[in-house]
Amino acid sequence: MSDISASWRRGLGRMTSILLAAALGAVAPGVAATAAGAHPPASTPYSFDNVKIGGTGFVTGIVFSQARKDLAYARTDVGGMYRWNGATGTWKPLLDWVDWDHWGYMGVAGVAASPSDAGRVWAAVGMYTNGVDPYNGAILRSRDRGDSWQATELPFPLGGNMSGRGMGERLAVDPADDKVLYLGAPSGNGLWRSTDGGARWSRVTSFPHTGDNPQTTGTAEDPGLVWVAFDRNTGRHGNTTKTIYVGVADPDDPVYRSTDGGTTWSPLAGAPTGYFPHRGVVDPVNHLLYVTTADNIGPFGGGKGDVWKYASTPGTWTQISPVPSSSGDNYFGYSGLTVDRNDPDTIMVGSQVSWWPDGVIWRSTDGGGTWSRIWDWDAWPNRKLRYTVDSSPNPWMTMGRQDEPPLYAPNIGQVISALEIDPFDSDRLLFNGGPGIAGTTNLTAWDAGDTFTITPMVDGLEEGAVQGLIKPPGGPLLSAMGDVGGFRHDDLDAAPDTIFTNPIFHTTRSIDFAERNPRVIVRAGDFNDADRPGDSHAAFSTDGGATWFQGTEPNGVNSGGSIAASADGSRFVWAPGDSGQPVVQSVGFGTSWTPATGVPANAMVIADRVDPMRFYAYDNGTVYVSTDGGASFTASAATGLPATNWGVRLKAVPGHAGQLWVAGGASWTSYGLWRSTDSGATFQRVSTVDTADNVGFGKAAPGRSYPALYVAAQVHGQRGVFRSDDAGRSWVRINDDRHRYGGLPEALTGDPDVYGRVYLSGYGRGIVYGDPARR
Template identity: 40%
Template sequence: MRFLAWTQLFSAAAEAALTWQNVKIGGGGGFVPGIVFHPTTKGVAYARTDIGGLYRLNSDDSWTAITDGITDNDNWHNWGVDALALDPQDANVVYAAVGMYTNDWDPKPGSIIRSSDKGATWKTTALSFKVGGNMPGRGMGERLAVDPANSKILYFGARSGNGLWKSTDSGATFTKVSSFTAVGTFIPDPKDVGGYNGDKQGLAFVTFDSTGGTADGATKRIFVGTADNTTASVYVSEDAGATWNPVKGQPGKYFPHKCVLQPQEKALYLTYSDGSGPYDGTLGAVYRYDLATSTWKDITPVSGSDLYFGFGGLGVDMKKPGTIVIASLNSWWPDAQIFRSTDSGATWSRIWGWSNYPEMNRYYGQSASKAPWIKTGFLDTDTKDLGWMIEALVINPLDSDHWLYSTGLTIFGGHDLTKWDSSHNVTIQSLADGIEEFAVQDLASPPGGSELLAAVGDDSGFTFKDAASLKVSPNTPWMNPIWTTSSSVDYAGTSVKNIIRIGNSAQQAAVSSDGGVTWSNYSGAATTLSGGTVAYSAKGDTVLWSTSSSGVQRSQNQGTFSAASSLPSSAVIASDKQNNTVFYGGSAASFYVSTDTGTSFAKAGSLGSATAVRDIAAHPTKAGEVWVSTDVGIFHSTNYGSSFTQPSTALKSTYQVALGKGSGTTWNIYAFGTGSAGAKLYGSADDGATWTDIQGSQGFGSIDSCKLAGSGNTAGQVYVGTNGRGVFYASGTIKKRSSTFNA
C-alpha cells in the first residue's frame, strides 16, 4: 500500500511538470564574451554568455540554449561560462569551463563540462577551484582549447593563481601543468580583498599552432597568454607542453586579449588593451607574430589622439590569408570602431569616419528586425550604434562573408562582409534571435490588463499586451523615461491600466495609464530614492516604495515621498488589490498591515515559527486575502492578515509566491520552495493544501533569485523570471490531489 501511494505520487508529479519556453524579448539582452565556429564543419558555432549559459547556432541565424538542464538550484553557477572549446576533429564535441564568480558570491568550485552530441547532454568534471564566468577579464580567451592533432588533449587556463591545467582523456580528468609557472598576477583592485575586483585574473588564452608539427601525436607548439601588463604575458612551448618560456621580442606592454592563428600565413594575430576588460581600456595595440621568423610586428591601426581605446575582438579570415577584422574594446564616444585589413595589417580601413564634425560617414547599414526594441530603444537614442565591450568578433572560417560580433547588448553581424573591400559598405543586423540573457528583476500580470510586465536589468523593461505578444519581440522597451535597470513594477488592482515602475538609480519612478505602453515621470520621486520594490494602491493614487537605501517611503497623487512609519527598512511590501486603503508589509518574523493607505503600519497576525518574511502576494480579485512566503513555508490569510493559517507543511523554505488564474473561477498558487522534488517551483490548485512540482527538468538557476507571476488572464499560465535566461512561461492544469499523495 505504501509502495502504491508513493508510485502514484511520483506519477502525479511527473505528469504535472510543465513544458517551458522563453517569452520572446529577443535580441540577446546581455554580454556574450565569446563566439567559436567549428573550423571545418559548416554551420557549427556556439556562443558563451557570462550569466546565461551556452547557445548553439542554428541554420537560420537563431540560437538555441543548451545548458538549461544543468542549471538547477544547486548548480546555478553553471550559467557563467568563462571558456569555450570545440574539437577540430569532431564537430559534435563541445567543452566549456563553467562557474560564475571566484569570490564568495559563488560558494562552489567550477567545472569543465563536455558534450559529444552538440550540447544535448552533458558530462561534468569538477575542478578544485572556482571559475569566473562573470568576473573581470571574462572576454579574454579562449582559455580552453583542444589539441587539433589529438582530441584527447585539452588545456585550460585558470584564474586565481591556479595556473595551467591539462587533460589527456578528453576532459574526464585534469592535472596541473607544473612546468608552467606563470599565473596571471593582475588584480583590478588589490584593496578589494575578497571582493569582485580583488582576485588574480589568471590566464588569458590557449592557442595551438597546427603548423609546428607534432611529437608523440600531440601538437608541439602551444601559446598561452596571461593577464599581466608586464614584459612577459605570452608564453610558448615547443615540446608539446613539457617546457615553457616567454616568447622573445613580445610587446611587453598591455594585456593580451585574443590570439588567433592563421595557418596559411603561419602567423598569430593578437589584440591588446591596457585594461583586462570588458569595461575598461583606454590604450592598446594589435600585433602580428610571424611563426617562421619568430618576429613581432606592431600593426595597430591608429596612433596618437586617434588611439583612445584598447582592442578586444579579433576576426581572422581563414579562406583569405591576410584578411583580419578588429574592434575597439571600449570606445564610449561617439561609437565603437571596427577596422579591416586585407594585407596582414599593413593598411586598414574603418567602418566609420568623420565627415564634417560632428557628422559621421557610416560605411554600413544597420537593422534590428529580429528585435525591434534594439533600434527604437538604443540605436535611435544613442550614438553607439555599433556597441561597446566588443570582445567577441569572429569570421566564419568556411564563409568569408559571414561574421558575428557581440556587445554588452546583443550579437551583431551579417552575411556580406567582403563588400567592405569593394563598396566599403556592409549590412549589420542584430543576430541574437533566441538568446535571452536578461536578468529579470520583477514580473506582474494584471487581471484584465496587459498580459505581462517584465522589469529587467540593463534594458529597462518590456510590456506584452496579450498572450500572442509573448512570442514576438517587442517594438520598444520601456521608454520616456528609459533607464538602465527597472527593479520593480506593480499595477493598481481596480484600475489595471495604471502601472508604476522604479529603477536602480536616484529619482527613477515612472507611471503609465495605458497598461505599460507609454510612460511619464512620477513627479514626486526624490533624488535620494532608488532601487528596491514598489507597491501601487488598488486605485492607483498611492505609492509605497521600499527603497534600497532610504527605508520605506510613501507618496500620494504624485506628491513628495515621506517615510512610512512603523515599517522597518528594507521591508517586503504589497498592496491589497481591491481595498485602496490597505497595504501589507513584512520584516523578519513580523507581518504588518496599514489601513490608512500606507501612512502607518501595525503588527498583525502571527506567522508561526517563521523568522523571515520573503514575499507577499495579495489576491488579485479578493480584498483581504493575502499569501505570505517565509523561511518555513506558505501562510494564508482571508482577513487582511489578522490571522494566518499554514495550509500545508509540505513546502518549506519558500521564496517568491504568486497567484494566477486557474480553472473556472479558481486561482492557482505558485511558489518557489523545497518540497517533495527538492528546491523547485511548485503549484497548488487547492489553496496550498497540496503542492506539485511544475518545474520538471527545466533549470531556472537559484530559486532565491527567481521572480514569479501567475497570469491574471490565461488559465494555468505561470511566468518565471531568471537571473540570466530571461522570462520563461508554461501553462497546464494542476491536478488536485488527496492527502494520501501529500509528501
C-alpha cells in the same frame, strides 16, 4: 540540504566525473534527491518556451566550429551557453538543465569545439571566484553538440561573470588530437591539461607562471591564464600540436610558448609588456600570432591598448595597432580579434571599451599593415558609417532613442570582445554587439567600399536579467528588466517595438498594477542622474504600459527600490532603494510624496489586491500594515517569518482582501512558505512545502475560486516549480529536469486569464512561460 548535496560540498577538492541529469534524467551529485521515506510530489507535463525578447545580456565569447558549416557556440556571463544553426539563424540554449544547487554553471568561462568532430564540444563553467558561489567550476563535455553533457568537477572555481570574462578563449582543444585539451585557470591556479577528452584533468607543473600578476594577485578579480592558442600546422593528426601559446593576465609577463607539445614552456621573448593580453589568435598558414591588449582586464573599464603580431620566424614582434596607444586618439584599447580562415591576411579587431560615441571595429586585408574603420568622423557632429543597421528583428534595440549625431540608434555595441568571421564563409561575421549578438552576411562589401548590413542575430538567445513580472487581467505581460529597463508584451512570440521610456531606466527594480483598475501601472528603477537631470526614478501609465509619464520624487533618490499601486490606482507607496531613504506615499500620480510613519526605511512594500487603503511592508521578519492608504504603518505581532530581507517575497492574493503569502529566507534563518488570512496579523507556515523561494498567483482551476498557486520550492525533498489548485494543500511539479534554468526564479507569476500558464525568470535566461502540455 540533502545528503547528496552535502557530499558534493565535502568533495570540492576531489575531481569526479559525473553524468548529468540533462542526458538521462539521473540524479547527479549536488542535485537534490527525494528525501528518504518521503513520497515524491506528483508531476504534470508542461511545455516551456521563452517570451521573445532577443539577447539583452552580455555574450562573452563566440566559437565557430571548424568541422561543420553553420555551427557555432556562444557563451554568456550568467545565461548559459547556446548553439547556433546558421542555416536557420537560430540559437538553442544548452544548459537549461542546470539545477538549483549548480546555478553557477550558468556562467560559462570558456568554450572549445573539436576541429575534426562536429559533435564534440566542451565548456568551462562556473560563475564566481569570489566566494558567492559555494561550488567549484567544472568542465562539461558533449558528443552531440551540447544536447547532453558529462561533467568533471575542478578543484577551483571559475569566473564566468567575473572581471576579465571577455578575454579568451581559456579553454582550447588540440587541433591534431581532440583528446588533448588545455584550460587556463584563474586566481593563481595555473595551466591544466586533459589527455582523455576532458574526463580527467591535471595541472601542468612545467608551466612556470601561476597566473598571478602584480595588479590583481591575491584577489578574486585575478583572471589568471586567459587564452590558449595552437599553431595547428605544427602537428599531425594523432600527434599533439607542437607549438602552443598561452596568454597570462600579467602586463609584465604576458605570453608563454611551448614548441614541444606542452612538455616545456618559456616566456615568449620580446612579448609586449604594459598591457593585458586580451585575446590571442594564430594564423597557421603564416605561423603568425596576433594579440590584442588593453590596460584593463575589462570588460567595462580601460582606455589604452595595442595590437601586436608575432612571427615565429624570425621571432619578431610588430606593433600593428590601428590607433597606437601612444596616440591621443586611443581611448579604447583592443579586445575582439579574428582571422579569416579563408584569407589569413584578413584580420579584424574590436575596441575593448568605447562608450562614446560607439564601439569601434577595424578591418585589415594585409595582415595589419593598413586598416579601415567601421566608422569615421565627418563634419562635426556627423560620422560616416560603412554599415547600415536593420533592427527589424529586434526593434527595441534603438533603446527608445532617435539619431542625435554623433550618436546613432542603435549602437553597434560599446564592448567588442567577441568577434568572429565564419571559417566557412568570409561574408559572415558575428560579434557581441547590439542586443547581445549582431552580425552581417555581406562583410566583404567593406573591402569594396560599399556599405554592409548589420542585424541582430539573437533569435532564440534569451539572456535578460528579469527583476519582476506582472500580468494584469485582460492586459499584456509587463517585465522589469536589468540593463534594458523593461518591456510590454502584447505577443509572447514577438520582440517588442520598444523598451519602457519616459523615463528610461537602466534597470527597473519594481513594477506593479492596480488590481481593480489594471490599466494603471507603476514602475521604479535606476539610471545615472547626471545623464538625465530632472527625470524621476518612478513612472506611471494609465494605458497598461503603452505610454508612460512621471511625477516628482523625494530628494536624494538615485535607485528604484520597491513601489506599489493601490487596488484602485488612486495612490502609491514607494520605498526607494537608497540607503536610509524613507518610505513615502502619494495620492495621485507622484505629483508630491509624503513620508509614511511607522515603517523602516527601505522596507519592501506591496498593496492589498482588494482594499485600496491597505498596504503592507516587510522588513527583517516583521510585517507592517497600513489601513490609511500608506500614510502610516503599524507593526504586526506575527512571528516566525525569515529575519532577513535577502531573498524574501511578500505577495498579496488577487480577489481576496487581507490574504498574504511570504516565500523565502535563508539557511541561517527561517526558510519556507507562509500564509496569512488576516491582513498579516498572523502567519501559518505551509507544511506541505519544505522550503520556498518565490510564489505567484494565476487563474483558478475550473470549479475553484482560489487562484492557482505557483511556487519555486522544495517539496518532499525535490526542488522545482510547483502548482497548487487547492491553496497549498497539495502540489504538482510542473517543470522537469530539462527545464530548471539554474534554479531560483527572481520573478514568478501566473496568468490571471489562462489557467495553468506560468511566467518565470530563469537564471539569466530571460522570461520563460509554461503551459500544460497538450495530451
